[in-house]
Amino acid sequence: MSETTRHNYDVVVIGAGGAGLRAAIEARQQGRKTAIISKSLFGKAHTVMAEGGAAAALGNVNSSDSWQVHFRDTIRGGKFMNDPRMAELHAKEAPERILELEHWGALFDRTRDGRISQRNFGGHEYPRLAHVGDRTGLELIRTLQQRVVQLQQADAAELGHPEAMLRVFAETTVTELLTDASGRIAGAFGYVRETGEFVVFEAPAVVLATGGIGKSFKVTSNSWEYTGDGHALALRAGATLINMEFVQFHPTGMVWPPSVKGILVTESVRGDGGVLRNSEGERFMFGYVPDVFRNQYAETEEEADGWYADPANHRRPPELLPRDEVARAINNEVKEGRGSPHGGVFLDVSTRMPAEEIMRRLPSMHHQFKELADVDITAGPMEVGPTCHYVMGGVEVDADTGAARVPGLFAAGEVAGGMHGSNRLGGNSLSDLLVFGRRCGIGAARYLDGLAGERPAPAAADVERLAEEVAAPLRRDTGENPYQLHQELQQTMNDLVGIIRRGPEMEQALESLEKLRERVASVRAEGGTAYNPGWHLALDLRNMLAVSEAIARAALTREESRGGHTRDDFPAMSPQWRRTVLAARLAGDRVELERRPLDAMRPDLLALFDREELSKYLTEEELPPAEGADTASKEEK
Amino acid sequence: MTKRTFNVWRGDGGAGALAAYEVEVNEGEVVLDVLHRLQATQAPDLAVRWNCKAGKCGSCSMEINGRPRLACMARMSTFAPDEAVTVTPMRTFPVIRDLVCDVSYNYQKAREIPSFTPPPDAKPGDFRMRQADVQRMQEFRKCIECFLCQNVCHVIRDHEENKESFSGPRFLMRVAELEMHPEDTADRRAIAQDEFGLGYCNITKCCTEVCPENIKITDNALIPLKERVADRKYDPLVWLGSRIGLRKGADTPLPPNTRTTTATPEQ
Numbered sequence: 071m072s073e074t075t076r077h078n079y080d081v082v083v084i085g086a087g088g089a090g091l092r093a094a095i096e097a098r099q100q101g102r103k104t105a106i107i108s109k110s111l112f113g114k115a116h117t118v119m120a121e122g123g124a125a126a127a128l129g130n131v132n133s134s135d136s137w138q139v140h141f142r143d144t145i146r147g148g149k150f151m152n153d154p155r156m157a158e159l160h161a162k163e164a165p166e167r168i169l170e171l172e173h174w175g176a177l178f179d180r181t182r183d184g185r186i187s188q189r190n191f192g193g194h195e196y197p198r199l200a201h202v203g204d205r206t207g208l209e210l211i212r213t214l215q216q217r218v219v220q221l222q223q224a225d226a227a228e229l230g231h232p233e234a235m236l237r238v239f240a241e242t243t244v245t246e247l248l249t250d251a252s253g254r255i256a257g258a259f260g261y262v263r264e265t266g267e268f269v270v271f272e273a274p275a276v277v278l279a280t281g282g283i284g285k286s287f288k289v290t291s292n293s294w295e296y297t298g299d300g301h302a303l304a305l306r307a308g309a310t311l312i313n314m315e316f317v318q319f320h321p322t323g324m325v326w327p328p329s330v331k332g333i334l335v336t337e338s339v340r341g342d343g344g345v346l347r348n349s350e351g352e353r354f355m356f357g358y359v360p361d362v363f364r365n366q367y368a369e370t371e372e373e374a375d376g377w378y379a380d381p382a383n384h385r386r387p388p389e390l391l392p393r394d395e396v397a398r399a400i401n402n403e404v405k406e407g408r409g410s411p412h413g414g415v416f417l418d419v420s421t422r423m424p425a426e427e428i429m430r431r432l433p434s435m436h437h438q439f440k441e442l443a444d445v446d447i448t449a450g451p452m453e454v455g456p457t458c459h460y461v462m463g464g465v466e467v468d469a470d471t472g473a474a475r476v477p478g479l480f481a482a483g484e485v486a487g488g489m490h491g492s493n494r495l496g497g498n499s500l501s502d503l504l505v506f507g508r509r510c511g512i513g514a515a516r517y518l519d520g521l522a523g524e525r526p527a528p529a530a531a532d533v534e535r536l537a538e539e540v541a542a543p544l545r546r547d548t549g550e551n552p553y554q555l556h557q558e559l560q561q562t563m564n565d566l567v568g569i570i571r572r573g574p575e576m577e578q579a580l581e582s583l584e585k586l587r588e589r590v591a592s593v594r595a596e597g598g599t600a601y602n603p604g605w606h607l608a609l610d611l612r613n614m615l616a617v618s619e620a621i622a623r624a625a626l627t628r629e630e631s632r633g634g635h636t637r638d639d640f641p642a643m644s645p646q647w648r649r650t651v652l653a654a655r656l657a658g659d660r661v662e663l664e665r666r667p668l669d670a671m672r673p674d675l676l677a678l679f680d681r682e683e684l685s686k687y688l689t690e691e692e693l694p695p696a697e698g699a700d701t702a703s704k705e706e707k
Numbered sequence: 708m709t710k711r712t713f714n715v716w717r718g719d720g721g722a723g724a725l726a727a728y729e730v731e732v733n734e735g736e737v738v739l740d741v742l743h744r745l746q747a748t749q750a751p752d753l754a755v756r757w758n759c760k761a762g763k764c765g766s767c768s769m770e771i772n773g774r775p776r777l778a779c780m781a782r783m784s785t786f787a788p789d790e791a792v793t794v795t796p797m798r799t800f801p802v803i804r805d806l807v808c809d810v811s812y813n814y815q816k817a818r819e820i821p822s823f824t825p826p827p828d829a830k831p832g833d834f835r836m837r838q839a840d841v842q843r844m845q846e847f848r849k850c851i852e853c854f855l856c857q858n859v860c861h862v863i864r865d866h867e868e869n870k871e872s873f874s875g876p877r878f879l880m881r882v883a884e885l886e887m888h889p890e891d892t893a894d895r896r897a898i899a900q901d902e903f904g905l906g907y908c909n910i911t912k913c914c915t916e917v918c919p920e921n922i923k924i925t926d927n928a929l930i931p932l933k934e935r936v937a938d939r940k941y942d943p944l945v946w947l948g949s950r951i952g953l954r955k956g957a958d959t960p961l962p963p964n965t966r967t968t969t970a971t972p973e974q
Contacts, residue, residue: 110756110758110764110766111756111766111810112814113852114758114764114765114766114852115764116758116759118759118763118764118851119759119761119763119764166831169831169832170831172831172832172834173825173829173830173831173832173834174823175822175823175885175888177836177841177844177845177848177888178841179838179841179845180836180837180838180841183835184834184835184836184837185835187838202845202848203845205763205849208763208848208849208851209848212848212850216817216822216823219817219818219822220822220823222818222965223818223821223822223962223965226962226963226964226965227962227963227964230964231964232818232964232965264803264804264807264809293758293759293760293764294757294758295758326735327734327735327736328733328734328735328736329733329735329736329737329740330735330760330761333760333761334761434763437762438761438762441762441780441782442737442761442762442780442782443735551747551751552751553746553747553748553751554747557747595751595752596751596752597751597752598752600719600754600803600804601754601803601804601805601807602752602754603746603751603752603753603754603755604746604751604752605752
């Protein structure tokens with residue numbers, strides 16, 4: 071088998087999407103020698119798929135916006151399950167992070183007075199998403215990529231080589247984290263996809279920024295990279311995952327043709343005026359406004375339509391409810407026989423604004439439907455349905471530093487848990503990865519300060535064992551095809567742990583996963599070590615299985631419905647369950663759950679909500695005293 | 708469902724040949740779907756680079772029946788019913804394996820361009836830019852870096868020897884973008900010509916033709932950049948200034964040590 075190359079870094083960042091690049095930039099700015107490891111080419115991360123924008127209370131379009139209002143919207147969207155400290159840091163720091171991007175060369179759409187424009191989005195009270203048409207994620211990735219290059223140019227000038235302090239290892243996969251005898255992080259082990267060559271990174275600090283888990287589901291908006299690597303690496307290194315039962319199904323994915331089923335249709339379509347209709351032509355969302363949001367959403371089409379131009383005097387259209395609500399509504403319309411020909415519902419902008427404006431506001435959506443489905447969205451409606459989009463759950467981290475429960479391990483972006491509670495608002499992921507990517511970079515640098523030059527050493531035997539494990543599928547003469555196993559895993563999760571869940575089905579899912587585990591253990595990859603996708607998939611399967619088990623187990627345990635976790639057998643939200651966070655850890659090779667109390671919200675943050683609203687979420691004993699509770703919120707700005 | 712013939716280039720950097728496959732094709736599929744089916748059923752180790760499968764990441768660039776395209780946006784319904792589909796890697800870059808190329812040339816060129824340089828005293832949040840002024844650069848920033856324009860450009864497609872002195876349409880467009888940025892203070896006009904090889908471009912518009920984002924690379928980026936370069940070169944004040952030594956340092960140089968380094972730094 072191949073030889074092993076060794077590298078030494080201060081900080082190794084796994085993942086080169088928004089969170090990874092922002093973390094690496096920060097670690098380098100803190101003077102640390104940093105490696106970025108990417109499964110894909112530099113600049114191809116899944117972040118490019120983010121369309122709508124990055125939420126930040128800049129107040130450029132509506133000056134009433136503030137971090138407090140953003141915080142409140144985020145908590146409402148997450149159904150009060152969010153880590154309050156993370157949501158606070160996020161809302162406070164997002165504006166700075168956006169302005170910093172502009173200073174690095176990002177070109178956001180502008181307001182009339184030349185500032186960054188902001189658009190409406192589901193669950194956000196004011197226009198808040200800084201955006202570039204409907205390709206904001208691409209702008210973000212390109213800007214961070216170009217910032218990395220800029221830092222490399224500075225290092226080239228000063229130190230003689232562009233990669234002296236910051237190097238990208240493209241098309242390289244990490245298969246395991248390395249720890250020292252006391253369990254501290256000591257580095258990472260992986261292989262170069264192009265050659266199959268093994269690599270060892272010795273580093274005291276590792277930042278996970280690997281994104282999500284969507285490839286465990288059949289219908290998903292996620293790319294092949296989303297195999298839950300970081301989640302699984304963290305578990306196997308001894309860290310914990312929280313909130314894994316909360317999986318976001320984006321309400322609007324393409325449903326036809328079959329080959330593109332699941333590809334995202336941006337929420338901006340609705341933010342900019344698009345409406346959802348069923349096969350009877352009815353704007354059905356008016357029938358799905360839940361009690362907790364009743365006061366904030368319009369009851370008639372007239373009122374809803376008035377909101378776009380005059381938000382101060384109208385309530386919001388129900389199409390802009392948080393994603394979990396809209397996804398469930400669409401699911402129900404289809405189930406009750408009012409779906410579109412290909413099993414979705416209709417999303418229409420063509421009757422809502424002139425073709426020219428559609429082309430300007432939603433160019434990539436126009437392009438996508440024209441090219442992939444032969445549908446002209448300026449002339450007719452799109453067909454859309456729910457698609458697995460985002461996992462709220464992830465590595466349990468300290469809000470301020472991004473530190474996981476394993477010394478030296480950090481996590482930012484989708485792979486980290488807590489920030490979004492049970493449901494993420496659109497636009498909050500791009501801001502999340504900037505805010506916490508940076509915080510992880512600083513957190514890792516401070517951790518290194520604390521080590522004072524000491525470098526935890528990985529055990530040599532571990533590296534040999536890992537090389538054996540990785541090479542094993544190639545050496546087997548028998549064993550199943552990884553593509554087949556992957557398909558079965560996806561079908562299992564889609565059918566049994568999908569958007570609507572039932573206890574017995576999830577038990578069945580866990581049994582199926584158990585059987586799949588044995589088959590995956592003897593999977594066979596044909597061919598050689600150089601750029602062999604079958605081999606790569608065979609290795610990724612193990613991660614997808616671990617993550618799927620964590621999701622299924624947590625989903626079976628949480629006996630209530632909340633955000634991205636809907637139980638047919640427990641349809642109500644439970645204030646008692648709200649206080650309980652499920653944390654998954656590995657015991658042997660099985661996932662076990664621990665129960666933790668959710669941190670209480672500080673009184674000044676609690677005061678942003680009125681008592682009546684809080685009483686829908688909190689237990690009696692958590693509620694603030696009845697008097698004077700809702701006056702404070704009005705004063706804060 | 709129908710059966711189609713796919714001729715796929717298989718091999719590594721050294722040698723390779725077209726391999727013929729009979730493969731199932733369903734309604735609405737694109738070439739990338741069919742390549743995935745080949746992997747799942749007949750050729751598990753077929754190397755294909757891809758990510759988003761939605762035309763947004765620019766990973767699955769290849770040549771399909773001789774045309775540089777994204778495999779995820781090449782719909783099977785656009786071929787004649789009995790037409791064989793021939794898929795080969797991009798010709799301008801070295802092949803790693805099968806349909807996957809070594810595109811590191813592009814990352815090298817990106818690193819040679821002086822970065823965005825805001826005014827030294829500007830702070831984040833200071834910029835006030837009109838939509839009309841950013842729109843021009845926004846068109847260029849739609850680029851998904853699929854490198855199809857680089858692949859098709861005749862300056863380097865069959866001329867390995869030009870690669871060192873020519874950055875290609877994608878990166879000349881990046882220079883144009885930075886030059887048009889209202890808040891940028893660097894001046895890359897001299898190096899655009901002398902180091903990045905703008906003069907090699909004779910505006911045949913092949914790059915524009917293959918761009919999956921429909922960016923008007925030639926008309927909106929390369930020609931205006933050529934005009935700016937000419938303005939600088941023939942501006943009498945610039946000429947005078949350089950004669951009497953007043954223009955010292957006005958041209959932004961190539962960032963030091965970004966071109967000649969090939970070895971990795973000391974570990």
